[in-house]
Amino acid sequence: MNKMEAVRPDDRSEDQARTQAHPLTGNEAIARGAWEAGVKVASAYPGTPSTEILESLATYDADEVNAEWSTNEKVAVDVAIGASFQGVRALAAMKHVGLNVAADPVMSQTYVGVNGGLVLAVCDDPGIHSSQNEQDTRLFCRLANIPVLEPSDAQEALDFTRLAFDISEEFDTPVILRATTRLSHTRSPVFTGPRITPEDKPFIDDPNKNVVLPAVARVRHPFVVEREARLQRYFEASPLTRWEKGDTTYGIITNGTSYPYVKEVVPGVSVLKLASSYPLARETVQAFCDSVEKVLVVEELEPFIETEVKAMGIKAEGKVFFPRCGEFSPEVIRAGLAKAGLMAAAEESHEWNIKPILRPPVLCAGCPHTGGYMALRALDARVTGDIGCYTLAAVEPLRAIDTNVCMGASIGNAVGMAKAGTETKPIVATIGDSTFLHSGIPPLIDAVYSDVDITVLILDNKITAMTGGQHHPGTGKNLRGQDAHQVDFEDICRSVGVTWVRVVDSYDLGALYRTMREAAANKGVSVVISNRPCVLDPVKIKGPALRVAAKDCVACQACMNLGCPAITWSDEMYDGHHKVKIDEVACMGCTLCAQVCPSDCVQPVSP
């Protein structure tokens, strides 16, 4: 064991760095590491910041890696587990909240262990750049008794991923490779290696390992506990746990993406860099703490290492100086060390005479979701939302979503609202096509089964848009862009017992208003499917642009209720209000603004 012989970048010459290293993001490096480790099956559901891992794996030869989107993270992990059962190396990638979806198989498979190496690449999002929370996956690792590897840069992302497969097979355990947004989306030169081809392993025909009956699980649980101890010893002995000796006045225990910030701010201090927060290399930690006068723990998000270190009876400090919420930065480390009295406080920053403007993300010009939410706004409905671009309809000017919890929550939430029996408005669940396939079908069955009065608006834009345009079983294409079976949403709805289903053109506001009104009046579950494709993916759609005939514009700004980024004020005024203008480059000709214009001044640009 310990194939961790990959040379660190600092051991390689600058000439090599110029010619042999490749600029890779953390996600691309994870994919490369998995490929080098001989991964055979890879699966994922897209989710920022993890999406590019699988997209990157799909750039390798299809004969080497079967990389495919799964309908959700649980399925992705089930697929990877199946491949592991068959003795091949398998990877499932997801964002932190995706691991919640996959929790069930993960919690059981930790008892079963692996045959082929099984690695879960999980990307946390400290700072909540594009998520609904900033949960710390390390807590999950302890819950599941699964070792976690935490790379600190793209080179380590590659090295650790490759190593994770070895650890998985050596210790008979799934391994979680934990990245964060900052690591996943930072590009730096990475040394790559060749792909190894692991030996074929037969299926292990052992029900006492593979079938988690209570009697089996009772035997496997002690194995898991003993495995934790063996892994702890491994990390104590491994060079992955790196003790960088420096001044002993104080020492810093840190991990993963916090490490570079520490090195940036206090390069000369004693550092214990952990490659794994769980299981903790306790003996090394103890020896490190004995060697310095004062111990600080610097870790992003939860006080995970700190709590463990304190439980060992060591007087360490961490979260009293460094925040538990948000992303770290050199400034945060500096401020924490200053608070601890170990550094001079940062100088007063320069006062700039500026007023930054607000620029929130918005739905695109021509977004097919806009019309549906205009109709819901007019219907004055109680609207549950879901995860996707359309969550942006929760803010002004559309302001047409009342709740949003997690993937697939909209329909179940609507069922509960109906059961509560207190709502006077029509109850409408809105959900995208990809999210509907991810986790919207069981709650739709539940709604029909419960016979509640709700309407489900499926916003079928024929792509997973929010994460940058990934295919799913409703698009008829797979990850590599080849033809695949295309799910029919109308068929699904009817087959689970919805009798009232209508498909409506996302760009026909009148039809949307009428259909939504009829759906709301319908007793029982009704489904409306709006059907225009995303304007960005898989192909950028550009139709004939529209423009405003300024002489007819009465500055009512009804069109601005759409929130379309192509529509802004012109310098002309009417009656004390700005007339509007349309950016002809951004406009893709959806005509929604023309449909709401009372003075009929939005016209096609004449050729």
Add this chain to the structure above:
Amino acid sequence: MSIETIAAEADAVTADALTRNVLIVGVGGQGVIMISKVLALLCQTQGLQVKQSEVHGMAKRGGVVFSHVRFGAKAGDPVWSPTIPMGEADVLIAMEWAEGVRWLPFLRADTGVFIADTQQVIPPFACRNRDFFAEPAYATETPSEIVGQVSDGFALDAGRMAEELGNARAANTILLGTLSASLDFPLDDWLSVLNQFVPKGTEEINRRAFLLGRDWVETPRENPAMPAPTPALPIARPGIDVRLEITRSWCKSCDICVKLCPERCLDLDDQQIVRLKDPDACTGCRICEWLCPDFAIAVHHETPERPHSA
């Protein structure tokens, strides 16, 4: 060694600037990521350590895009943090005016170089105000104000320069050329790395755009005047009161006005007749007046000294 000495040493090392920092900002679709990739690869070919960090989840949706590029001052110098600390960017390069203004606090106040396109991408959010004579919520800082605040500043109309060159899409290459003038890398290396990132067939126009931006720094110039986004009306406005006149007997409860009122200030009363439920929210936009099929609503703007409409 005392804590004070370590702290002082640490500060000294930090101030010693082993790392050069370039912050590249803009809005979605402007080529921020392309520029940062060019710079990062260039640094690598120079044998420098380099990290390029971006957050792009919302990039396609009109949101803010930014990319940190950090590289060693000389070969062998380490690059640790992937992000540039506040106030430590050596160069701030903005593809959009208001974004350049937003990120100024990241620039070194004493030595930083500021390069910004004067192009304005006004977000719809800036125009969400139906008050009489409202101003757009867009950056009011002018190029001369900002350039006057920084150690070395350049504001150029790269979009117009690119159009004159014959390809509006080359604006970001012009800015890259301007950036190149403040970094000490050989011109030939810039051009060869740039060639790897531009679409086939556009190498020549991009080369000319790059040189145009690079030479622009050296030519005598004036900061271009920016088109004023606001109308040329005085800031002080006479107060205007809005009064809705509802002819109850003409209302047939169709509720078109209720559904389409942008400020949601109308509803139907218990006799199903329209009423103004929230007078403070009403901006007098007249949509209800225009949309009412039965002429049941009239909107009056009342002020003694009302200025003439445009």
